[in-house]
Structure formats: C-alpha cells, structure tokens
Amino acid sequence: MTETVGPSSTHGAGAGPTARPSILLAAILLAVVVVPTGVSGTGVALPHIAGDLGSQPASLQWVVNAFNLTFAMFSLVAGSIADHVGRRRGLLLGGAVFAIAAVVSALAPSLLVLDVARALAGVGAAIIFACSGALLAITFSGKQATRAFALFGTAAGVGLGLGPSISSAAIALVGWSGIFWFNAVVIAVSLALVIASRVHDSPASESGRLDYRGAAVFAASLTLIIAGVAQSNTWGWSAPGTAVMIAAGIVLLGVFGWLQLHTTNPLLDLRLLRSPRLVGLLMVPVAGAVGFVTLLTYYPTFLSTVWELGSGAVGAVMLIMTVPVIVGPLVAGALHNRGVPEWVILGGSVVLFVIGAALLTRMGTTVNVAGLVVPFALLGLGFGLGVGLVDGQAIGSVPEEKSGMVSGLVSTVRLGSEAVVVAVFAGALTAGVGASVRHILPASMASDQQREIVDRVVTGETGHLDPAVSVDAVRTAFADGMVPLLWALTVVSAVLAAVIIALLVRRAPEVADDASASAPDLAEQDSNPRPDENRQQQPVQYSTTIERFDS
Numbered sequence: 435m436t437e438t439v440g441p442s443s444t445h446g447a448g449a450g451p452t453a454r455p456s457i458l459l460a461a462i463l464l465a466v467v468v469v470p471t472g473v474s475g476t477g478v479a480l481p482h483i484a485g486d487l488g489s490q491p492a493s494l495q496w497v498v499n500a501f502n503l504t505f506a507m508f509s510l511v512a513g514s515i516a517d518h519v520g521r522r523r524g525l526l527l528g529g530a531v532f533a534i535a536a537v538v539s540a541l542a543p544s545l546l547v548l549d550v551a552r553a554l555a556g557v558g559a560a561i562i563f564a565c566s567g568a569l570l571a572i573t574f575s576g577k578q579a580t581r582a583f584a585l586f587g588t589a590a591g592v593g594l595g596l597g598p599s600i601s602s603a604a605i606a607l608v609g610w611s612g613i614f615w616f617n618a619v620v621i622a623v624s625l626a627l628v629i630a631s632r633v634h635d636s637p638a639s640e641s642g643r644l645d646y647r648g649a650a651v652f653a654a655s656l657t658l659i660i661a662g663v664a665q666s667n668t669w670g671w672s673a674p675g676t677a678v679m680i681a682a683g684i685v686l687l688g689v690f691g692w693l694q695l696h697t698t699n700p701l702l703d704l705r706l707l708r709s710p711r712l713v714g715l716l717m718v719p720v721a722g723a724v725g726f727v728t729l730l731t732y733y734p735t736f737l738s739t740v741w742e743l744g745s746g747a748v749g750a751v752m753l754i755m756t757v758p759v760i761v762g763p764l765v766a767g768a769l770h771n772r773g774v775p776e777w778v779i780l781g782g783s784v785v786l787f788v789i790g791a792a793l794l795t796r797m798g799t800t801v802n803v804a805g806l807v808v809p810f811a812l813l814g815l816g817f818g819l820g821v822g823l824v825d826g827q828a829i830g831s832v833p834e835e836k837s838g839m840v841s842g843l844v845s846t847v848r849l850g851s852e853a854v855v856v857a858v859f860a861g862a863l864t865a866g867v868g869a870s871v872r873h874i875l876p877a878s879m880a881s882d883q884q885r886e887i888v889d890r891v892v893t894g895e896t897g898h899l900d901p902a903v904s905v906d907a908v909r910t911a912f913a914d915g916m917v918p919l920l921w922a923l924t925v926v927s928a929v930l931a932a933v934i935i936a937l938l939v940r941r942a943p944e945v946a947d948d949a950s951a952s953a954p955d956l957a958e959q960d961s962n963p964r965p966d967e968n969r970q971q972q973p974v975q976y977s978t979t980i981e982r983f984d985s
Contacts (some may be wrong), residue, residue, distance in 0.1 A: 447737075447976065453482075453773070454630070454631050454632060455573050455574065455631065455633055457627055457630055457631040457958050458569070458627070458628060458631035459570070459574075459582055459585065460627055461624045461625070461626075461627030461628045461630075461631060461876065462525075462566045462569065462570065462586065462589075462628075462783070463585055463586065463589040464589075464620055464621075464624040464627070465525075465529060465561070465562050465566060465620075465621060465624040466566060466586060466589040466590050466593065467566075467589045467590075467592050467620070467797060468593060468616075468617050468620045468621055468624075469532070469559045469562055469590075469592040469593060470549060470590055470593030470594040470597055471593050471597035471600055471601060471613070471616075471617065472501050472505075472552075472555060472556070472597075472617070472900070473505075473594065473597065473598030475598050475600055475601035475613060476501065477604055477615075478598050478602055478605065479497075479601055479610040479613055480494055480497060480561050480603040481577060481583035482605060482610035483497060483545075483610050484547070484608065487542070487543075487544055487545045487548065488544075488545055488839035490502065490958020491799050494777070495553070496545075496549040497545070497549060497552055498552075499664070500549050500550075500553035500556065501552040501553065501555055501556040501559070502556065502849065502853055503553070503556065503657065503660060503661075503853070504554075504555075504556030504557050504560070504656060504928065505555045505557075505560050505769075505845075505849055506556075506560075506656060506660065506846060506849035506850045506853055507554035507556075507560075507653045507656050507657055507851075508556065508557050508560035508702060509560040509562070509563065509564055509842045509843075509845035509846040509849060510643075510649075510652060510702060510839075510842045510843055510845075511560070511649045511652070511701065511843050512524070512528065512557075512560040512561040512563070512565070512566070512655070512684075512838075512847045513564040513838040513839045513840065513841050513843060513845075514644055514645065514701050514839060514842065515527075515564070515565075515644065515838070515871065516564050516565040516568045516569075516837075516838025516841065516842070517568075517835060517836070517837070517838035517839055518644050519537035520635050521565045521568045521569040521572070521635050521837075521838060522565075522628065522634055522635050522751070523571060524561055524631065525561070525562060525565040526628060526629075527558060527561060528557075528558045528559070528560070528561025528564075528565055529558065529562055529625045529628070530625065531554060531555075531557055531558030531561065532555055532558030532559055532561075532562060532617070532621050533558075533617075533621040533622055534554070534623070535551045535552070535555035535557075535828070536551075536614045536615070536618035536621065537612040537614070537615075537618050537619040538551040538553060538572055539551040539552060539555065539611075540611040540614035540615050540618070541611070557833040558843070558972075560845065562766045562844040563702060563841070563845045564841045564845060565841075566586070566841075567583075567825045567826075567837075567844070567845075568610070568829060568834075568837040568838040569587070569633075569838075570582045570583060570586060570826075570829075571826065571829040571830050571834065571837050571841070572635060572834045572837060573633055573635075576890075577771050577918075578824075579826060579830065580663055580770050580771050580826060581767055581769045581771075581789060582682060582826075583763075583771065583822045583823060583825055583826030584763045584764050584766060584767025584768075584822050584823070585763070585764075585769050585822075586760075586763070586822045586826075587762070587763025587766070587767075587788060587821035587822020587823065587825070588762075588763045588764055588818075588822065588826065589729055589757075589761055590762040590763075590765060590821055590822070591658075591759035591762065591817075591818055592760050594759060595726075595753070595756030595757060595759050595760060595814075596719065596756070598617070598749060600613070600751070601613045601719070604924065624724055625908050631640035631875060633855070636687065643699065644699075644701075644766070645693075645694075645697055645699055645700055645701040647693060647697075647700040648690060648693050648694060648700060648702075651686055651689055651690045651693060652686075652687075652690045652702075654686050655683045655685075655687040655689075656683070656685075656686070656850060657683070657724035658679045658680070658682050658683030658686065659680055659683035659684065659687070659784055659854065660681075660683075660850065660853045660854060660857070661677050661679055662675075662677075662678075662679030662680035662683060663853075663857040663858060664853075664857045664893075665679065666857070666861055667722075671861065674898075676968075680861055681685060690802075691704065691728045699730070700838060701839075702843060702921065703836065703839065704839065704845075706832060706836065706839075709831070710830075710937045710938075711831065711937065711938060711940065712801065712828060713937055714777075714780075714905075714934050714936075714937025715780070715827055715828045715831075715844075715935060715938070716828065716843070717822050717848045717930060717934045717937065718780050718783070718784065718820045718824045718934060718976065719824060719844065719847055719848035719851060719852075720847065720851040720855075720908065720929060720930065721783075721784040721787060721820075721930040721931065721934065722787075722816075722817050722820055722821075722848070722852075723851040723852040723855040723856070724787070724855055724923060724926050724927055724930065725784065725786075725787025725788070725790070725791060725813065725816065725817075725923060725926075725927040726787060726813050726814070726816065726817040727817075727852045728853065728855060728856055728859040728923065729755070729791070729794070729813060729923070729964060730752070730755060730756070731856050732750045732859065732860070732863055733752075733755075733794075734752060736797075736912065736916055737751060738755060738914070739751075739908075739909065739912050740799055740909045740912050740913045741799070741801045742909070742915075743801070748871065749805055751810075752805065752810075754806060754807055754810040754811060754814070755810040755811075755813055755814045756814055757812050757814065758813075758814030758815040758817075758818055759814045759815075759817050759818040759875045760820015761815070761818060762783075762814070762815050762816075762817065762819045762820075762821065763818055763819070763821050763822035763823065765818070765819060766779050766783075766818070766819045766820070766822065766823040766967075767822065770823060775933050775938075775939075776823065776938060776940065777934075777938035777939045778936060779823060780820055780823065780938060781820055781821070781931055781934050781935035782819070782825065783815075783816040783817070783820045783821075783886075784816065784927055784930055784931035784934055785816075785928075785931050786812045786813065786815055786816030787812075787813060787816045787817075787923070787927040787950045788924055788927045788928045788931060788933075789809070789812050790808075790809040790810070790812035790816065791809070791813070791920050791921075791923040791924040791927060792835060792897075792920070792921075792924045793808060793809035793812070794806075794809045794920050795821045795920045795921060795924075797913070798913055799906075799910055799913050807919070818978070824844065825841065825844055825873045827921055828840050828843075828844050829841050829951065839926070846854050848895045858970055859919070862913075862919055863916075863919060866915045866916070866919050867911070867912050867915030867916065868915070869915065869916050870876040870911040870912070870915030871908060871912065871915070873906040873911065873926055874904070874908065874910075874911050895901075895938065901911045910945040940945035
C-alpha cells in the first residue's frame with residue numbers, strides 16, 4: 435500500500451524522492467508503545483524500588499505521580515513547541531529528553547533523583563505525543579491518514595494494556611531498572627528510524643515567540659487543580675488546603691484564558707473552541723476517563739478484595755478489558771474508511787461504557803469470571819474506538835500550522851481528565867465503600883481503629899484485619915459499596931454520550947466574512963471527509979481555510 439504524503443505547503447512535511455513515510459510511521463509507533471508504559475507499567479516496579487531506595491510512601495508515589503503530572507502539564511506547551519520548531523525536530527527533542535530521563539531513572543541512587551527523572555520523562559513524553567500526532571497529520575492524508583491514526587491508537591493501547599506485563603518481564607530480567615533501560619533502548623531505536631525516514635517539515639510559526647507566560651500560568655493552574663483533587667483523599671474535600679489549591683488553580687485557569695485572548699501568539703487559540711465538533715471530539719477522552727480509566731485503575735481492588743483473586747489471576751482477568759483497547763482503533767479506522775460517520779463511532783464508543791458499567795453492577799461476591807467477559811470487552815472496545823480516531827479527526831480539522839497546538843490540546847484533555855477523574859473516583863470509593871464497611875464494624879470499636887480498617891479494605895489490604903471483623907462481611911460490604919459508584923459511572927457516561935453525539939452531528943454554520951466566524955469554519959470544513967478524499971485534491975479550499983483563519 436502506497437503512502438500518500440500530506441498537503442504540499444510551506445509548513446507541510448517534506449515529500450522528496452528519498453522520503454520514506456512508512457519508516458517514520460514505524461518510528462512513531464515504537465515511541466507511542468513505550469510512553470504509556472510509564473503510566474500503567476511503572477507501578478509494577480514500586481515494591482522493587484522500595485526495597486532498594488527506601489519505602490517512604492510520599493516519595494515512592496511520586497515515581498508515578500511526577501510522570502503523570504508533567505505529562506499532562508506540558509502537553510499543551512509541547513503542541514506549541516511542535517508548531518514553532520517543527521514537528522520532526524520536536525519529536526527528536528522529546529525523544530532525547532525521554533531517553534535521557536530513562537537512563538537517569540535506571541541509575542538513580544535515591545528516590546529524590548528518581549522522582550526528578552520521572553518528572554523529566556513526563557516532559558519528554560508530552561513532546562513525543564504532541565509532535566507524533568501533528569507529524570502524522572501533515573505526512574499522511576485520506577485513507578492513509580485514517581490508517582496511520584488507527585495504528586497510532588493501537589500502539590497506545592498496546593503500551594497501556596500490556597505495560598504491566600512488559601514491566602514485569604523487564605524486572606524479571608534485570609531488576610526494577612529494567613523497565614527504564616527498556617524505555618531508553620526502544621526510544622533510541624525510534625529516534626534512529628525518524629532520522630532514517632528522511633521526512634522533514636518546517637516550523638509553522640515564522641513570527642513571534644513561544645507564549646512562555648501563558649505556559650507558566652497554565653502549568654501552575656493544572657498542577658494546583660490536579661494536586662488539590664489528589665490531596666483531597668488525604669486532607670478531605672472540606673479541608674482548607676484542598677479548597678485553596680483547587681480554587682487557586684481555577685482562578686489561574688481563568689487568568690490563562692484572559693491571557694490567551696490578549697496575546698499575539700497564544701499557547702492555545704481559544705477561537706478553536708468555538709467549534710462544536712472540536713469540543714465534541716475533546717469530550718470523548720473525558721468520557722474515556724470516566725467510563726474506562728476509573729475501572730481499569732480500581733476494579734482490580736474489587737477482584738482481589740471481594741473475589742480474593744491472587745495478583746497473577748487479577749492480571750489475567752484484566753486482560754479481558756485491555757486487549758480490546760488494542761483492537762478498537764483498527765475497528766474504528768476501518769469503519770470510518772467505509773463511510774460510517776464519526777458521531778456514530780465515537781458516540782457509540784461512549785454508549786459501550788454505559789452498558790459495560792451497568793452490567794458490572796450485577797457482580798456479587800461469588801467469583802464469576804465468565805460474567806465479566808461481556809462488560810469488560812465492551813469497556814475496552816469503547817475506549818479503543820476513541821483512541822486514534824479522536825486524535826486524527828481533531829488534528830485534521832484545523833489548518834496544519836495549528837496541528838501541534840490541537841495535538842497538545844487533545845493530550846492535555848485526555849491526561850488532565852484522567853488525573854482528575856481518577857482522583858475523584860478514589861475519594862468516592864473511599865467514601866462509598868467506607869460507609870458500607872463501617873456498618874459491619876462493632877459499634878464499640880474506636881473511631882481511629884475503624885478508620886484504619888476502612889483504609890486497609892479500600893486499598894485491598896485485607897490479609898490481617900482485626901479478628902472481630904468478618905472477612906465475608908467485608909467482602910459483601912465492599913461489593914455493596916461499589917454498586918452505587920458503578921451506577922454513577924453509568925449515568926455520567928450516558929450524559930456524556932448524549933452531549934458528544936449532539937455536538938458531533940451539528941452541521942457547520944454558514945461562513946461569515948468577519949474573523950469571529952473563522953474558528954467554527956476551520957474546524958467544521960474538514961468534517962467527515964469522504965473516505966477517498968484527501969487534502970491534495972482540494973488545494974484551493976484548504977488554502978482558503980487558512981487565509982480565513984489568519985484574517
């Protein structure tokens with residue numbers, strides 16, 4: 435199958451006779467497999483890291499949290515870097531940062547050094563994802579673009595779903611540092627392939643500087659909001675510290691919005707968000723955080739506590755949920771190439787969350803792995819259908835000089851929503867399951883002792899409970915406490931599905947002559963192209979769209 439190189443413009447990817455887009459695609463897929471293992475796989479190494487570098491809980495958790503936070507925080511900034519310095523150069527820069535951070539992590543003599551290295555790896559990961567999506571969008575077009583983004587989503591699904599298995603294998607070979615050496619080696623191979631592909635592009639922004647002020651304000655706002663929500667599980671939602679951090683983050687987010695409206699070269703052009711279609715696309719990863727990531731993170735605790743499955747069995751059962759994530763992007767790409775509207779694919783993907791979460795409410799204390807097959811498969815397929823297709827449609831809906839910006843925006847929304855939603859669900863799990871467990875505890879038990887038991891049950895540490903507490907009663911209480919949470923996920927997912935479908939089916943408004951109508955036009959004009967269309971066949975329309983946006 436012959437690759438079709440993207441639009442020929444001053445900013446597009448080079449399509450010279452020696453360019454090999456297929457090698458570039460392979461390089462990006464390698465990188466996109468590795469990066470998500472930092473999200474799902476590093477946690478496997480924590481017990482081994484604790485044995486060597488110390489088991490301070492706060493410092494140990496930041497091995498994971500530092501990566502997640504900087505990944506989310508720098509994604510939008512990374513998008514602007516891609517547009518300013520060029521996507522290929524940005525990809526090489528991000529890969530180098532990620533590889534260096536991986537080497538430092540593997541050689542870290544202390545938890546502090548490891549935490550700093552993981553934060554640096556998150557920065558590199560943000561740049562890799564932002565530049566990869568933008569580079570694919572300007573290198574491929576038509577059916578080839580859909581195929582490339584389907585593979586992009588599949589690679590991300592492989593990294594996310596098989597991250598724990600990859601990490602376990604690396605740890606078994608060389609210890610906990612193995613996962614970081616694995617990251618460094620694979621990224622080095624990826625960078626070599628990027629260079630070998632000989633695909634080049636030029637910076638999209640010839641004038642103006644990167645919006646450093648906006649970047650600093652946005653990073654501070656996102657850090658405060660995510661940290662505040664995360665700390666609510668320790669401090670409580672009513673604690674002054676929680677309220678101050680979240681409120682300060684929201685205020686700074688408002689300041690960021692004001693700055694973007696009054697900056698010549700903004701980090702995020704807010705006119706883009708006037709497009710209902712783009713907003714609808716951005717809501718899909720939010721729905722994924724609600725309907726999938728929460729259960730991927732916390733349902734294993736249900737399996738180990740209520741069904742008393744061992745760690746190996748839990749990992750095997752969770753594959754029922756994660757394997758469909760790998761298949762989903764290919765299914766979505768095939769459907770889209772056959773002319774199925776994106777609102778059907780993406781709206782339907784969120785409906786699968788609704789059905790899957792509702793079916794899980796039927797799970798009780800009796801082990802029933804067969805009963806998990808349908809709901810888990812629906813949840814994984816729903817998440818997989820949105821990964822890749824959302825990125826391709828969002829990035830492809832704007833002029834290519836904004837491709838890095840939108841790629842970074844998609845990553846920011848995806849990672850930021852996952853961090854916030856998972857933290858909120860953790861608090862709800864503690865409250866809901868905690869209240870259910872307290873009902874079975876002896877009334878004479880001291881409140882501190884009750885709190886300790888609740889904390890241990892919620893985190894799955896039920897091996898050494900107080901002899902006065904029935905393990906069977908705890909299992910039943912945990913299962914009962916999960917049911918309202920699952921119904922809450924069902925309802926929220928249903929609302930999001932309705933909103934997403936409504937936004938994606940809206941037709942583009944008539945194009946106005948003034949600049950205020952330019953953003954809706956640019957994001958709608960490329961909506962749902964026929965499978966055989968590509969931008970090379972429409973040079974006049976594409977250039978007109980850019981001129982309107984710049985007017």
